[in-house]
Amino acid sequence: MKLKSFSNVVASANVAPRIGAVPRANAAVRIDTVARPSFALAALLFLSVVTAAWAQQQASSTMGPQFMSGTPGTFAIRNARIVTVSGADIEGGTIVVSDGRISAVGANVAVPPGAQEIDARGLSVYPGMIDLGTSMGLVEIPQGANATVDVAEVGDMNPNAQAFYGINPHSAHIAVTRVNGVTSVLSAPTGGIISGQATFINLLGSSPQEMAVVRAAVLVVNYPRAAGGGGFGGLFQQAQPNPAEAATTRDRQVEQLRKLLRDAEAYGRAMDAANADRSLPRPDADVVLASLVPYVRGERPVLFRADREAEMRAVVRFSEELKLKPIILGGNDAWKIASFLKERNVPVILSGLFDLPSREDDFYDVMFESAAKLQQAGVRFALSTGDQGAEVRDLPYRAGMAAAFGLSRADALKSVTLYPAQIMGLGDRLGSIDAGKIANLVITDGDLLEARTRVRHLFINGRQVPLNSRHTELYDQFRNRK
């Protein structure tokens, strides 16, 4: 009886259960699981640990034991064309992977005894791609399944809302994304003015702990703008009918933000002082202010969502005033102020390359060309899908489009590998194929950015990752249906 009710719960949590000529694949898998008590008990225990309602989209009986965490070991990828990104390509080279790292790379590298060899003759090895504009794992189905949405907290100021705690490692988006060559993402909350803290993760692991490269990587701020409030949050607000009123609202929100950040700075100083001198009064612990301290001290970057010239200029001024380390996410108009951004050394995560031009009189390719313009001006930038999760796998095609419109192919590749790693301060750990770096490697049968190219082998964190996903699983179930 108990088991039966469990099956109902799981089925309804996933999709409206339907009984008919064509059962849904996942429902079928689940019923099968429940029919066997030992599996059901194990699944029940498993579910009780994982809090997300969509817990088991990915993990199903056919995925195999390596699906969640990959296969660790020592590997030698041989005879490959190695696109290091940081340096020249190496033809017929070898990469040795051990303990999660790239331990050696080159044309003449000794293969350690016991290494599992992968013959990559005719194939190319690239570093895994990185998308800094996602909400991976925080949203499974944005419409009609609110229980799967953990992306925007209530209220305007939530610096202590951490994406790390909302990431669902079992989101089906994760495997679908990685098997197309995107191996790491920044996953960010989106709500209010201060949305929270984003987490930088590798797309492999059974828990956020296993996935995280940097647990709390950046503070995420929707920089307030007139006519519609802060950035993405503004989408859900009524357009302000009066521009003067809208400007007043924006100014008030900026002031709110300034005050909170200054309070955090003062809090940090008071705390330091009290720690140094016990005779001084110690401020009451405050999780909101405490979470902001590393950001107001410039120890970690602040990610500002801003697309328009005025907002981006305001972000830079605001950051200088408060001594923040800004990164701009969005940046649709960044090319217009490229020299300003270059001068102030503000990096841009360009997420709108596929957006329609925002103005009727924009040139048709204004967004396609924007990456090349930033590159020419010397602005540090990375390309991003700006997608919450399902379409993050399209990242390479954005880089390709940027290359079709003026960016060099080498820079296009860097804009989804090394540049995002550098912007995150992870340039020494990710983004290229160099000894000592985390072994996130994509082995393909062609140009990484081409839509026709297939991924043949995949390594994340030095672990070999199977190339299946929710999509390959459903394909296998139905491709030969009789």
Add this chain to the structure above:
Amino acid sequence: MRKLITLFVALFALVPAWGGAWAQEQQQQRQRPREGAARTGTSVAAVTETLIRNATVITVSRGTLANTDILIRNGKIAGIGQNLKANERARVIDASGKYVMPGIVDAHSHSMSDAINEGTLSVTSMVRIRDVLNPTAPNLYRELAGGVTTLNLLHGSANTIGGQNTVVKIKYGRPVSEFIFPGAPPGIKFALGENVKRSNFNPLPGQTRRYPATRMGQEEVLRDAFTRARNYKRAWDEHRAAITRGDKNLIPPRRDLQLEPLVEILEGKRLVHAHCYRADEIIMILNLADEFGFKIKTLQHVLEGYKVAREIAAHGAGASSFADSWSYKIEAYDAIPHNAAVMTRAGVLVSINSDSDERARRLNIEAAKMMKYGDLSEDEALRLITLNPAIQLGIQDRVGSIDVGKDADLVIWTGHPFSVYSRVETTFIDGDIFFDRQQDIARRPELEREREELMRAEVNRPPGEGGAQQPAAPRRPPAGQHDHDDIDDGEGDNHR
């Protein structure tokens, strides 16, 4: 104040989309030689020839031909081959190293539609997209720049039986009447599933929910509508039979604009484009159509089509889907990118559509993806955005492949259209150029100057810099407002 308003109005009149201005000029240029021709007595045909030389020609119907010329005469493809000769006044384009493919046919679009959803009733077969077309929408030009030449403009998906669609060629810069695809069979939009249920739509306080709110109700709405249509058809058939018999003093049945299009469906004269997602609702509508004796021409979206590909093939329905969109709502959660391949292998005629002014600009890449998901050949993948949608819309005798006698709707690409590194150089419709990148770029300095002049006008300056208060509301909804009827009922774009 009045002066200000006048200036404001004048400014809007002065700011056509730049591409639009260019297209208009093209039109004028096109007309000029004709006038000249009339004066000098040479034939009109003499100035309406174009020769595209030495291209790699992707015919779609007969493979890919290297180092091949295409001769365009009077808007039609007049020759394909080597060393073709054109008359002396022909426009000659050297396409060495470039690729030519047929103009892309997008079987699901809401471009240039100032309204897409008459969702107040469950059956709105009487409304027509054709009545609300805006030929100046700038996204049309952007679609041309992505190699798209033909659009199937569909009603939205708010109700089970939606409005009548219109097939257009993107003759940007021309009057709307010239957009209408001549001879394209009429069609209609049906819809099933979440959008019809209004699942993701919050009614305003005091508003009642519209029937149907379940998939049960959707089946019933179709059954009821076609039962009424059958009765209506019988009434007319009997009336006409009575006329034939020579009966006198007959009173004709009262005309019903709602049922007339449904009778056309029963008679096989109107194509049904049915928006659907789940396998069960696909089976439902195919069975219902079989029962009433009509065909579903295309299943639109049909994201779970791969689960019931055999049944779709048996009915003879086409399928027009996304390449790999998924997970944006519950009924899209079982979508897989192998959908097009599985259905193709089962014998279903498949196309890839955009349902989005944005995505329409890169349908070439969407089709290219289909080669790696399910192993479609290059030719099969190319057909997904050219010949297959043309067949689905009943316009395959005119467009969809590069064959002699077909309309000269052609696109010149810098490289293979399936490469992300390629871009469109020139887009022809009926032999006329509607997009040309070099000319677009050449016009930019002039347009920049015009823009700066407009920016200096008082009305365009912010209040702090000498400008006046401006109304905040845009003249019309921003570009892309009607994208994605699969998402949020066509009332927004979910991507941001």
